[in-house]
Amino acid sequence: xxxYNKVTxxxxxxxxxxxxxxxxxxxxxxxxxxxxxxxxxxxxxxxVVAECLTTEEVAAVMKLCNENRVPVTPRGxxxxxxxxxxxxxxxxxxxxxxxxxxxxYDTENMVVRVQAGVLLxxxxxxxxxxxxxxxxxxxxxxxxLGGNVATNxxxxxxxxxxxxxxxxxxxxVVLPTGEIVHLGASVSKTSSGYSLLNLMIGSEGTLxxxxxxxxxxxxxxxxxxxxxxxxxxxxxxxxxxxxxxMANLHPQALEFMExxxxxxxxxxxxxxxxxxTFEGTDVNAYLLVTFDGENEDQLTExxxxxxxxxxxxGALDVLVADTPQLKKDAWAARSTFLEAIExxxxxxxxxxxxVPVNQIAHYVTYIKEISEGYDFEVKSFGHAGDGNLHIxxxxxxxxxxxxxxxxxxxxxxAYAKATELGGLISGEHGIGHGKLDYLAxxxxxxxxxxxxxxxxxxxxxxxxxxxxVCYKL
Amino acid sequence: xxxxxxxxxxxDDSVELHLKPGTQEVNLEGVTPVVNAFDTYALEMATRxxxxxxxxxTAITIGPEGAKDAVKTCLAVGANQGCxxxxxxxxxxxxxxxxxxxxxxxxxxxxxxxxxxxxIFCGREATDKASGQVGPQLAEALGVGVVTDxxxxxxxxxxxxxxxxTEEGYRLVDAPLPCVVTVNKPPYDPRYPTIKSKLAARKxxxxxxxxxxxxxxxxxxxxxxxxxxxxxxxxxxxxxxxEETCEETVAKAIAxxxxxxxx
Numbered sequence: 121x122x123x124y125n126k127v128t129x130x131x132x133x134x135x136x137x138x139x140x141x142x143x144x145x146x147x148x149x150x151x152x153x154x155x156x157x158x159x160x161x162x163x164x165x166x167x168v169v170a171e172c173l174t175t176e177e178v179a180a181v182m183k184l185c186n187e188n189r190v191p192v193t194p195r196g197x198x199x200x201x202x203x204x205x206x207x208x209x210x211x212x213x214x215x216x217x218x219x220x221x222x223x224x225y226d227t228e229n230m231v232v233r234v235q236a237g238v239l240l241x242x243x244x245x246x247x248x249x250x251x252x253x254x255x256x257x258x259x260x261x262x263x264x265l266g267g268n269v270a271t272n273x274x275x276x277x278x279x280x281x282x283x284x285x286x287x288x289x290x291x292x293v294v295l296p297t298g299e300i301v302h303l304g305a306s307v308s309k310t311s312s313g314y315s316l317l318n319l320m321i322g323s324e325g326t327l328x329x330x331x332x333x334x335x336x337x338x339x340x341x342x343x344x345x346x347x348x349x350x351x352x353x354x355x356x357x358x359x360x361x362x363x364x365x366m367a368n369l370h371p372q373a374l375e376f377m378e379x380x381x382x383x384x385x386x387x388x389x390x391x392x393x394x395x396x397t398f399e400g401t402d403v404n405a406y407l408l409v410t411f412d413g414e415n416e417d418q419l420t421e422x423x424x425x426x427x428x429x430x431x432x433x434g435a436l437d438v439l440v441a442d443t444p445q446l447k448k449d450a451w452a453a454r455s456t457f458l459e460a461i462e463x464x465x466x467x468x469x470x471x472x473x474x475v476p477v478n479q480i481a482h483y484v485t486y487i488k489e490i491s492e493g494y495d496f497e498v499k500s501f502g503h504a505g506d507g508n509l510h511i512x513x514x515x516x517x518x519x520x521x522x523x524x525x526x527x528x529x530x531x532x533x534a535y536a537k538a539t540e541l542g543g544l545i546s547g548e549h550g551i552g553h554g555k556l557d558y559l560a561x562x563x564x565x566x567x568x569x570x571x572x573x574x575x576x577x578x579x580x581x582x583x584x585x586x587x588x589v590c591y592k593l
Numbered sequence: 594x595x596x597x598x599x600x601x602x603x604x605d606d607s608v609e610l611h612l613k614p615g616t617q618e619v620n621l622e623g624v625t626p627v628v629n630a631f632d633t634y635a636l637e638m639a640t641r642x643x644x645x646x647x648x649x650x651t652a653i654t655i656g657p658e659g660a661k662d663a664v665k666t667c668l669a670v671g672a673n674q675g676c677x678x679x680x681x682x683x684x685x686x687x688x689x690x691x692x693x694x695x696x697x698x699x700x701x702x703x704x705x706x707x708x709x710x711x712x713i714f715c716g717r718e719a720t721d722k723a724s725g726q727v728g729p730q731l732a733e734a735l736g737v738g739v740v741t742d743x744x745x746x747x748x749x750x751x752x753x754x755x756x757x758x759t760e761e762g763y764r765l766v767d768a769p770l771p772c773v774v775t776v777n778k779p780p781y782d783p784r785y786p787t788i789k790s791k792l793a794a795r796k797x798x799x800x801x802x803x804x805x806x807x808x809x810x811x812x813x814x815x816x817x818x819x820x821x822x823x824x825x826x827x828x829x830x831x832x833x834x835x836e837e838t839c840e841e842t843v844a845k846a847i848a849x850x851x852x853x854x855x856x
Contacts, residue, residue: 251623347788348785391782392781392782393782420792420795423788424788424792427788437787437788437789438787438788439785439786439787439788440669440785440786440787440788440791441785442666442786442791443627443628443666444605444607444608444625444627445607445627445630445633446783446785448607449782450785
């Protein structure tokens with residue numbers, strides 16, 4: 121097992137020479153660098169934070185740390201939910217947030233070249249100005265693109281357009297040894313040996329540090345419209361999903377939401393968006409569906425057909441968000457769920473299992489049943505269109521130890537059920553170190569051995585993001 | 594109650610607009626036209642009033658053929674019928690001219706229906722030019738009273754009682770009918786259309802009225818003219834203060850403001 125060294129004054133001087141003016145040490149380090157957005161997995165202050173500007177600076181830091189056996193934890197905007205960007209073994213946190221330049225568009229090949237620290241929101245807005253859509257749409261818009269790629273983030277539009285992986289054409293990576301490699305190319309297909317590009321996507325900063333990306337864009341759809349579908353109960357709501365998918369209408373996004381979390385989010389935003397009753401009946405669940413198309417007539421036909429499907433399947437009514445303001449309001453309520461939960465919760469843990477679409481109702485019912493046996497509250501919502509569920513355990517009054525103990529029991533059951541139904545441990549948040557044991561249980565020793573073997577090939581000294589995804593020290 | 598809502602189609606106000614380089618013309622390429630936000634509040638308030646006391650809502654707008662979309666949007670969320678007022682001679686009319694045209698259209702619609710409107714709703718201002726003049730000017734042209742900046746309205750025996758927002762708070766104003774009211778942001782949001790109401794609105798015909806149909810009305814001499822169109826100066830980035838404690842942060846902020854002679 122690898123032994124790590126502490127950062128020495130000599131190494132600090134060398135790092136300062138490599139990354140001039142952007143090295144913070146000990147007391148100067150902002151507390152934010154000690155955690156991500158799920159601090160329940162533990163906080164850890166790094167010894168050094170290096171805020172790099174270029175691939176060469178990243179390579180220099182990596183080379184120095186590898187030679188000195190000092191761990192390096194790459195970090196984007198710190199919006200992860202599994203402790204992946206937390207320096208649990210100390211050493212250097214290498215921040216990419218200052219590598220935030222959109223470098224160039226190749227409009228004919230419909231790709232954009234960016235530095236890894238560009239925020240998703242910034243690329244989305246900039247691409248829209250050029251008439252393009254960058255389809256991946258994770259809920260956290262202020263994550264870096266490098267972080268999105270490192271976790272293969274999914275998001276709302278994955279149901280039609282796929283996850284981040286489907287939009288990565290090429291990347292520049294600094295390996296744990298400090299070598300710089302270029303993976304992939306601006307081409308549509310490849311059959312050129314092992315796909316190291318795809319291996320890097322979703323590797324959570326354990327195999328290399330992504331410094332530059334070439335991402336695929338698509339022409340922005342001309343028209344977008346959202347439907348808010350009202351249901352009396354969650355069962356009717358979720359059982360509609362396979363029917364809607366079978367109707368071949370290709371929704372861009374398909375989210376289910378329960379009454380309690382919608383109210384929480386609306387109260388957080390100070391704005392009531394979704395109706396609570398319909399003709400005297402309480403609305404207890406909602407589907408938020410978005411379609412895109414080339415013109416209004418085409419979209420009207422689609423939403424008419426979609427409405428027929430959901431109304432036949434038991435929906436109370438269908439509301440149409442057809443103006444920029446209504447669309448913004450409807451999606452603001454959905455996009456704020458996590459923030460609203462965080463703002464109202466002292467102790468928080470989560471899982472983001474993904475199950476086959478036709479098993480969502482079964483799975484959610486199971487989660488509701490087992491939730492009864494714990495002292496924490498369970499809040500869930502999810503991407504109904506691709507079976508990816510976000511389940512949050514929340515408490516404001518439990519002791520930490522009791523919370524952790526009960527959550528561990530709950531999560532074991534939740535993951536076991538997901539496995540039984542043919543699902544996987546994480547749809548888009550990743551493993552980090554918070555889910556490592558659950559991953560091992562789910563995929564078994566052979567898969568874990570293969571992953572560790574890959575890790576050792578890339579990182580013989582195990583200095584890059586140690587203790588994450590597939591091995592513990 | 595017979596209600597009329599005046600609306601204006603404006604560029605989507607969530608999009609940052611710029612002038613075409615070297616011109617005083619706003620670049621609206623790719624910007625979605627929407628119903629002015631204050632007009633959507635006016636329609637929602639009118640619809641709630643109609644639902645409470647009964648009646649009918651007519652939505653009208655002055656604009657090109659494409660502005661029919663704005664009327665259709667309103668037909669899906671409360672308006673019972675709508676009408677587009679369009680004529681090449683109306684283009685470029687200022688608020689005074691538009692008020693005159695709206696007044697002529699209102700008289701025409703009243704004559705055709707054989708009954709007057711009791712209440713005429715306008716947004717307090719449009720989000721594009723924000724003059725806030727059409728409501729009061731329309732009241733003047735019609736010779737009726739006007740109550741501005743409403744956030745609520747109730748029917749009373751003598752007419753309506755309007756809750757007007759002022760800089761100090763609220764004022765309750767009783768007004769006889771007919772009258773014009775202009776609407777500020779009420780404590781609720783405009784409703785979503787349902788699929789049924791949206792599809793029904795799509796199929797509804799939107800009649801048009803041109804200058805000839807309005808007895809040859811013309812905007813007349815402008816009461817105002819635009820001197821210059823320019824982009825506001827970009828605001829400088831703020832300063833973020835983060836001292837050890839709240840007290841220290843506040844003390845530093847006060848010291849900085851004192852130095853800048855704003856305190």
